[in-house]
Amino acid sequence: MASASTMTVNPDLQKERDRGTFDVEKLTHFIDGGPKATARRRYLQNMAIKDLKSMNLKPWAFRTREEQYDTTIRKQVHVVKRSQELGLTTQEINIYEDTFQPHENNRIGPRNGMFPPTIEKQATQEQKEKFLPLIKNMTVIGCYAQTEMGHGTFIRGLESTATYDPKTKEFILNTPTITSMKFWPGDLGKTVNFCVFLAQLYTKGKCHGIHAFLLPLRDIDTHKSLPGIEVGDIGPKFGFGENDNGYLRVDNVRIPRDYMLMRYAKVLEDGTYIEPKNSKITYGTLVLSRTALINWSGTYLAQACTIAIRYSSVRRQTEVSPGGPEAQVIDYQTQQNKLFPLLAKAYAFTFAARAVLETFNRINAQIEAGNLDHMTELHALCAGLKGMLTDEAATGIEVCRLACGGHGYSHASGIPKMYTSVTVFCTVEGENTVMMLQMARFLIKSYKQMRSGKQLQGFVAYLGNRQPARSSMTTDVTLQCLQEAYEHRAARLIKETAGILEMHQKSGISPEEAWNRTATQLTWAASAHSHAYVVKTFVSKVTKDNLDTGVRAVMTSLCLLYCLHGIRENLGEFIQDGFFNSKQVTTLTTKMMSVLADIRPNAVSLVDAFEFSDSQLDSCLGRYDGNVYQALYEYAKASPFNQKDVTDSFHKYIKPMRDSKSGVSSSKL
C-alpha cells in the first residue's frame, strides 16, 4: 500500500504483522477471487489514491455541508470522465470509487443507482435511444422519485397523480397534498434536472395504479427550477451531508404522452390503457440495489474492524502486573470478545454477499429469459439478507467505535461517518422489519408446501431434511455440528411459528390480523433462517478444496468463532427445546474463549488482508503505519475552529457579563 512505504511503522503494529501464521497475500487473493483480480483492484485503487491526492482536498469533517456537496459533485464529474476515458466496467469503477469517494453517498448522472437502470428496464426502444445518450453526457441528470413524505413502504398508497388529457395528448402531474410531496429521493433537491416520477395513473376516469413518468424539473441550460415545480433540499440529516436528498411539489405540470415509460404498460393516444404482460417484471432494479447494500455491509464492517483492531494493537492501557508495562488493549479478553466476532462477521458477510450476487445473476438471467419460477425465492433471499446484514453491520460498526474509547467518538477516527452511512441501509430499499416479514412469508409458504409433500429446493431445502432432536456434539466442536445446530434452530422456529399463525387463523380473526399477531415471531424465524444461510455459505467457503493450508486454518478459526458467537448471542433459541444440553453449552463457551486466543496472533494480518487504503478508511486511528497520536494531534491543530485563538463569543457574552458584576480584580491572580 502507498501509505506503508512513506513512514516508519509503529513497532507494536510491525510486531503484529511479523507474528501472523499465514500468507496474507494468499488470503487477499482468496478475498478478491484470485491473483489477477487482486492486481486489477490494486491498479484501480492506486489510481484513485493518486487522483484524490491531486485534488488536494481538506478533510471531510472540516467541510461545511455546502463544501461537502460541492466536493462530491466535483468528484462525481471526475469519476464519470475517468470511467468513460478508460472504458471501465461497472465493477471496476465501483472499486475506483470506493477509494476515490469513500462513504460519500452521492452518485449522479450516469452513476446514479436508480435513474439510468429504470430507463434501461422500463423505457421503450425509442425512449432509450433518445435519453440514454443525454444521460451519458450529463445533459439529462436524473433521479428516481418514488418515496413521498407520507409513503415509503406502501408503494400502492402513493398519492401523486398523472392524469391523461387526450385533448392535448399530455399527462398532467400533481402532488395534491402535503403528504404526497416527494421526499427523500437522493440528488433531487439541487442536482437533477429530470426525475422518474412515480404516480397513480388516471385515464378515462379510471385509476390504473402506479406508473413511471419522466418529469423535467429544471431548465437544461440555466438549471433553474421550472414553472409548477417546487423543489429543494430536505435539510440536515444524521449523515449523507453531501447528498441533496430532496422534496418536490408538482402543481399541474404537463408532460407529453411519450414521457410515460411504456415498455410494459401503455396509454394510447385516445387514452386507452394497455396492461403490462407481467406486473412483477419491474422488481429487478430494487432487488439489485439490495444486493449492493448486502455487499457494502460486509465491506463497511471490515473497514471498521480494520480501524479498531489496528488501533487496539498500538493503544496501550493499564499495567498487566503492578509496575510492569501497559498492555496492548487487544490483549484484553473483553476487547477480543468485542472485535474478533465482528471480524469473523465481516468475513462471513463478504462471502454471503458473494453468494447472493451469484444467485442474483443466475436467477436474473432466467427472469430476463422469461422464466419467473425462482423470482420469489430470489426476492426473499435478498430481502432477508439485506435485513440481517445491514442491521448487524450497523450495530457492529458502533461496537468497533466504542471499542476505540474516547477517540472513537472523534470524526478523526472515521468510524462515525461509516456508521451514519451504513445505518441508513436499514431503512432504504425496504425497511428491515418489512424485509424480514417478506422473507418470513416465503418461509411459511415453503413450509406449507413441504407439509403437503412437495420436495423443497434452493435455500429452504434443509427444511425437508430429517433433523436430529438433540445435538450429538462431543467436546470436539466441528463446523458440521454447528451448521446443523443453525439449521435445526431455523427449522424449529419456522415450524413453531407456522403453528402459531395457524392457531391465530383458526381463532376466527382475519388473515391479516392473524399475521400481525404472529409478526414478531415471524421475524425471529426469518432471522434464524438468514443466519443459517450465512453460516452455510461461510462453512462451504472454508471447507472448499484446494485452499492454502495456512489460510484454511485461520479461516476455520474465524468460521468457528462466527458460529459460536452467534449461538451465544441467541442461546435461548438453541437450547429451549434441549437441542444442546447444559454440558454442551459449557463446551461451546469454553471453545469460544479458546478460539479468541487462537485468532489473537493473526488479528492484524486478517484485517490487512482486505487491503483497504488509508484514503478509504480516512481514519487517524486505522492508519496502516499505526502512527495514530501524531495524526490525532495534526487533525486537532488543523480544526477550522482553531483559526482564532480568542473566539468572538468571549467578547460578546462572557466579558460583558463579568464586567456587569463587582468582580474581584483579575490582578489578584
Added chain:
Amino acid sequence: MASASTMTVNPDLQKERDRGTFDVEKLTHFIDGGPKATARRRYLQNMAIKDLKSMNLKPWAFRTREEQYDTTIRKQVHVVKRSQELGLTTQEINIYEDTFQPHENNRIGPRNGMFPPTIEKQATQEQKEKFLPLIKNMTVIGCYAQTEMGHGTFIRGLESTATYDPKTKEFILNTPTITSMKFWPGDLGKTVNFCVFLAQLYTKGKCHGIHAFLLPLRDIDTHKSLPGIEVGDIGPKFGFGENDNGYLRVDNVRIPRDYMLMRYAKVLEDGTYIEPKNSKITYGTLVLSRTALINWSGTYLAQACTIAIRYSSVRRQTEVSPGGPEAQVIDYQTQQNKLFPLLAKAYAFTFAARAVLETFNRINAQIEAGNLDHMTELHALCAGLKGMLTDEAATGIEVCRLACGGHGYSHASGIPKMYTSVTVFCTVEGENTVMMLQMARFLIKSYKQMRSGKQLQGFVAYLGNRQPARSSMTTDVTLQCLQEAYEHRAARLIKETAGILEMHQKSGISPEEAWNRTATQLTWAASAHSHAYVVKTFVSKVTKDNLDTGVRAVMTSLCLLYCLHGIRENLGEFIQDGFFNSKQVTTLTTKMMSVLADIRPNAVSLVDAFEFSDSQLDSCLGRYDGNVYQALYEYAKASPFNQKDVTDSFHKYIKPMRDSKSGVSSSKL
C-alpha cells in the same frame, strides 16, 4: 403544555389521548415525586420555554459549528444569570436547563460539572475563599483536565508532570510527550482561562503520583493564551459540536506553590511531601457524575420513546385489509415489540436512577462524616448501573430512531442528536466495560465473603438467600416469579464465574492473567446483577402502598413487560440450568405478546406523562400536537441549503463537463 394550546391536535393523536385508562396527571405526580414537585417543574419549564423563545434562535441543525458554540455560550451566560437572580437550587436549574438547553453538552463557569466541585472538595479553605467568588462571577472559568491523548482509563499512567522548585517555591508543569498532551476535556479548547491540571508530582527527586494543580491558561482580561501554553479545539466529533473539547500542551510553565490543591496532600515550602490521610476520598466527584449519567439515560430514552410513539400514532402505512384504511404504525405488533419494551425501560431506568441517587446521598453523608464502610458498595453500584443504563439507553434510542423509518434519519426528528449525546456516556466517566468489571470485582469479593460465612448486606444480600433450582411459575406470570428469576440468574452466573476464576487462578498463571481470562464472563455476571437490581427497584416501586389504582395497573403492565422482554433478550442465561422449562418459556413469550396488547391503548398517555416540552424534544415527529408533516415541510423549506435555487457547483463542474462533449442539443427535450 404551551404547544398544545396553539394548534389543533392531530385527530389520531387526540383519539389516543382519549382512550387512555388512567389519570395521566396522577402518573406525572408519581414521576415527579408529588403534585408540588410537578408544579415547580412546570413553572421552571415554562420559564425556560419563554426565555428560549425570546432568544429567537434558528434550529440547532441549521447552525454551523461556530454558531452552535456561540449559541451555547450565550445560553450558558443566561443560565448563570437566571440561576443567580432567582436563587435557584442545583436541581431547579437543572430542570430549567433541560428545556432551555436540551442536549447541549456545554456547561461553563459555575455550571461546569467538574471544575467547581473539585475546588470545593480538594482545595484548602484559603484557596476556596480566593477562587470560589471568582468562579461565581466568571472571572475564573475553568475545566478539569485529566484525560491525556494516551491515557483515559488508567489514571495512574498519566504522563504530565509537576516538579517542585524549592528555590522559587513554584511548580514547573510539563506535558513532556505527544501522548501526554491533555486531550478531550470539555470547554478546554477555547472557553476556559484556568484548569485543574492532573499531573505526577515530583519533589525532592521523588514521584508521589497524581495530584491536582490550578493552571492559568489564558489572560483573564484579553483571553489570549499564555506563554508556554498551546491550547485549542480537538476538531469535529460525532456530536458535542457545541463543546470545544480541547487539547493542551504545557511547556515549562511555572505556578506558585499554593496553586496545588492542598486540602489532603501537601508540599511544604522546602519541598517536603505530606501524604493525605485517605487517598480514596477524592472519588466522590466521579461517582456523583456517574449518578448524573444514570439519570440522563432514563430521561433521554424516555424522550426518544415520546417521539417514536407519538409519531407511530399519526403515521399510517399499508392497508390492514385490501382496500381498507391504512393502519397506524403503532398497531403493528413488530412496532409495539420495538417501542413498548423501551418505554418500559425508560420507566425502569427513571426509577433505578432515583434509587441510586438516594443510595448516593445516604452513603455520601456517611463518607463525609468519616465512615467509609459502604464506599466500595456505592462505587460498584454506580459503576455497574452507569455501564448498563448508558449502554442500553444509547442502543434503545437508535431503535426508536429506526422505528421512525426514513424521517428518523433526518435531524428534523431530533433523535440523531439524542443518540450522539447519549452514546458518549458509554465512554466518559469510566468506560463501560471497565465499569462492569469494577462491579464484577465487588460481586466476586462479596461472593467469597458469603462463602466464608459472612452475612451479606445491601444490594448483594440476595446472594445469601436460598434460591430454588427451578421456577415454580405456572401460567400465572407474577412480578414476584420474574424477580426471583432475575436473582436466580445473577446468583448462578456470579457463582459460576467465581468458579471459573478460581480454576484459572489454580492453573498457575498470575492473578491478573486469571482475571483477564475470565473477564468476558465477569461482565456477563455484572450485567445480570445490575439487571436484577433494576428489576427489583421497578417491582418495589409499582407494588408500593397507596398507589392510585389506575396508575398501578398500567405500571404493573410496564413492569411485567420490562421483566419479560429482558428474559427473552437473555433467554439462554435463564434456561441453561433448567430454571425455566420449555413450557414455561412458551408461557413467558405468550404473556409478553399479550402485555404488548395491554399497553397499546395507554402508549401515548404513558409518554405524555413525562411532560417533555416541545422545546426539549426539538423534533418535528414528536410534537405534542402531532402535526408532523407540516413541520417536516417547514424544516425542509428553511434548510440553509435552499437559499439558492441553483448551486454554484452546477456552474463549476456540471456545465463545463457537458459543454466539453458533443452533446445532443437540449432543445430536443
